[in-house]
Amino acid sequence: MGDFSFRKLIFAFVIVTLVWASSIETCNARRGGKHWRQSRGTLSSLYKKKGKNDHGHKKQKSKQEQQQQQPLPTPEEPLAPPPKGSKFNVLDYGAKGDGHSDDTKAFQGAWADACKVEASTMIVPSGYEFLVGPISFSGPYCQRNILFQLDGTIIAPINANAWGKGLLQWLEFTKLVGLTIKGKGTIDGRGSVWWTKSILDDPIDNEEQLVVSSYNTTLTQNPQVSSSSLVGKMPSIKPTALRFYGSFNVTVTGITIQNSPQCHLKFDNCDGVLVYSFSVASPGDSPNTDGIHLQNSKNVLIHTTDLACGDDCISIQTGCTNVFVRDVNCGPGHGISIGSLGKDGTSACVSNITVRNINMHNTMTGVRIKTWQGGSGSVQGVLFSNIQVSEVEFPIMIDQYYCDHSTCKNHTSAVAVSNIAYENIRGTYTVKPVHVSCSDNKPCRDVRLTDIELKPVSKGYHMYEPFCWQAFGELYAPTIPEIDCIQQGAPSSSLDPDEAGCAA
Numbered sequence: 186m187g188d189f190s191f192r193k194l195i196f197a198f199v200i201v202t203l204v205w206a207s208s209i210e211t212c213n214a215r216r217g218g219k220h221w222r223q224s225r226g227t228l229s230s231l232y233k234k235k236g237k238n239d240h241g242h243k244k245q246k247s248k249q250e251q252q253q254q255q256p257l258p259t260p261e262e263p264l265a266p267p268p269k270g271s272k273f274n275v276l277d278y279g280a281k282g283d284g285h286s287d288d289t290k291a292f293q294g295a296w297a298d299a300c301k302v303e304a305s306t307m308i309v310p311s312g313y314e315f316l317v318g319p320i321s322f323s324g325p326y327c328q329r330n331i332l333f334q335l336d337g338t339i340i341a342p343i344n345a346n347a348w349g350k351g352l353l354q355w356l357e358f359t360k361l362v363g364l365t366i367k368g369k370g371t372i373d374g375r376g377s378v379w380w381t382k383s384i385l386d387d388p389i390d391n392e393e394q395l396v397v398s399s400y401n402t403t404l405t406q407n408p409q410v411s412s413s414s415l416v417g418k419m420p421s422i423k424p425t426a427l428r429f430y431g432s433f434n435v436t437v438t439g440i441t442i443q444n445s446p447q448c449h450l451k452f453d454n455c456d457g458v459l460v461y462s463f464s465v466a467s468p469g470d471s472p473n474t475d476g477i478h479l480q481n482s483k484n485v486l487i488h489t490t491d492l493a494c495g496d497d498c499i500s501i502q503t504g505c506t507n508v509f510v511r512d513v514n515c516g517p518g519h520g521i522s523i524g525s526l527g528k529d530g531t532s533a534c535v536s537n538i539t540v541r542n543i544n545m546h547n548t549m550t551g552v553r554i555k556t557w558q559g560g561s562g563s564v565q566g567v568l569f570s571n572i573q574v575s576e577v578e579f580p581i582m583i584d585q586y587y588c589d590h591s592t593c594k595n596h597t598s599a600v601a602v603s604n605i606a607y608e609n610i611r612g613t614y615t616v617k618p619v620h621v622s623c624s625d626n627k628p629c630r631d632v633r634l635t636d637i638e639l640k641p642v643s644k645g646y647h648m649y650e651p652f653c654w655q656a657f658g659e660l661y662a663p664t665i666p667e668i669d670c671i672q673q674g675a676p677s678s679s680l681d682p683d684e685a686g687c688a689a
């Protein structure tokens with residue numbers, strides 16, 4: 186190899202090195218810029234021209250300057266992540282909060298940035314009313330422990346165009362870990378435009394359908410959200426106001442959800458749910474407006490909550506286990522229900538549910554278990570304790586013949602119901618104090634009634650005596666009124682609940 190070609194080689198090497206080094210620099214500079222923006226916590230600089238102010242992020246500046254003085258990381262080091270706990274205010278992303286402008290994009294933008302930062306806060310400030318269309322705060326690639334600080338009001342579009350052919354939810358949080366929604370804000374579904382025409386359909390009892398089709402419902406178009414006048418006919422599928430799907434350790438506290446078109450707050454496939462100091466407010470005659478709906482969710486605690494709605498205050502559906510509900514006011518509404526379960530021959534499994542310290546006022550049922558004929562699976566390990574009822578139509582109900590229309594086919598199979606305790610259930614009823622109607626083939630087992638004191642309040646209806654059918658267990662007398670229809674011991678047909686296909 187001659188001297189000349191050796192020099193050429195050296196030269197080439199130097200060039201390659203320089204190019205490589207400069208590309209690293211560019212990369213760092215770009216990342217650095219992004220980092221700088223995120224550490225400001227906002228995109229406020231972008232919006233300053235429009236006269237937005239800095240929304241109080243100046244405090245972070247000195248810290249941020251320190252960070253900028255530090256040398257850039259060497260190529261081998263991982264790039265510094267944006268600072269934990271950054272704040273992202275929807276106003277800095279162009280939200281108007283005037284109740285008329287469409288703020289959906291601003292919410293999407295703020296979420297996109299909050300999502301990237303562990304323990305970040307997305308701020309929806311007080312004193313504003315944000316009109317937001319259907320939106321999915323989708324989390325499979327988001328960091329943990331994001332706080333959605335909701336102090337303002339979020340309102341739903343009442344323009345039919347915004348809902349396409351119909352969506353199952355309005356605001357959705359999916360696949361998140363440690364997400365918290367907190368604040369003194371309100372989510373208002375403005376449901377009255379949905380309630381008027383469809384008193385007869387009952388989508389709540391079509392839950393199986395709702396789960397299957399939940400993925401292809403995100404709007405990709407740019408629907409017209411912001412017309413404030415009612416345009417067009419609302420779709421027949423009514424959205425849940427706020428839904429969590431496939432998430433771990435989620436918390437909802439402080440906020441109110443009102444006037445949802447359908448269910449207010451729903452958790453599907455979640456593990457670790459905490460709801461407290463929370464309210465639902467909707468009229469008693471709003472159709473299918475469950476308060477809190479749980480499905481395929483476990484390790485759930487709901488407490489210190491006021492629920493007023495047109496359907497079940499709390500509905501516990503298939504796949505739920507380890508659910509604890511305490512200190513809840515319910516009414517108007519349909520009470521706290523397990524089910525309906527086993528529709529269309531499906532299998533349902535619900536276990537370890539505790540409901541205690543509940544006040545029910547003016548509800549249809551009090552504490553209830555409802556299953557369809559023809560289902561399979563089981564409900565086992567339920568305690569209803571300390572339930573104060575006032576003018577409740579049916580305070581205690583187990584119904585294994587649930588049917589939401591006038592007649593349903595008779596079937597022999599049923600969701601097995603066992604180990605159900607009612608203790609300290611007191612107050613007034615308006616129709617029938619106890620209705621326990623169990624399957625001929627799978628009688629209810631181990632139903633225990635203790636400290637029952639229910640007195641009639643006549644509202645002009647016909648009053649009924651306690652009713653039981655195929656109900657086995659224990660009655661700890663005396664009760665008011667006298668209940669003599671619970672059969673002592675176990676039914677002759679022996680059923681191992683584990684046979685029903687639910688893991689113990």
Ligand SMILES: *[C@@H]1O[C@H](CO)[C@@H](O)[C@H](O)[C@H]1NC(C)=O
Pocket residue numbers: 398401
């Ligand atoms: C959603 O997906 C289901 C199942 O893949 C399909 O049957 C249905 O038509 C889809 N709906 C829409 C609106 O795309």
Ligand SMILES: *[C@@H]1O[C@H](CO)[C@@H](O)[C@H](O)[C@H]1NC(C)=O
Pocket residue numbers: 362433434457
């Ligand atoms: C949820 O919280 C529990 C209890 O604090 C914890 O053990 C569990 O690891 C958390 N789950 C996730 C996915 O972080």
Ligand SMILES: *[C@@H]1O[C@H](CO)[C@@H](O)[C@H](O)[C@H]1NC(C)=O
Pocket residue numbers: 506507508509537539
């Ligand atoms: C039942 O659920 C409660 C929460 O309500 C939980 O503390 C308890 O460990 C669960 N029991 C079993 C046996 O899993």
Ligand SMILES: *[C@@H]1O[C@H](CO)[C@@H](O)[C@H](O)[C@H]1NC(C)=O
Pocket residue numbers: 592593594595
């Ligand atoms: C179902 O069974 C009940 C009680 O045995 C009976 O009164 C009713 O007519 C049956 N219904 C149908 C649709 O067969």
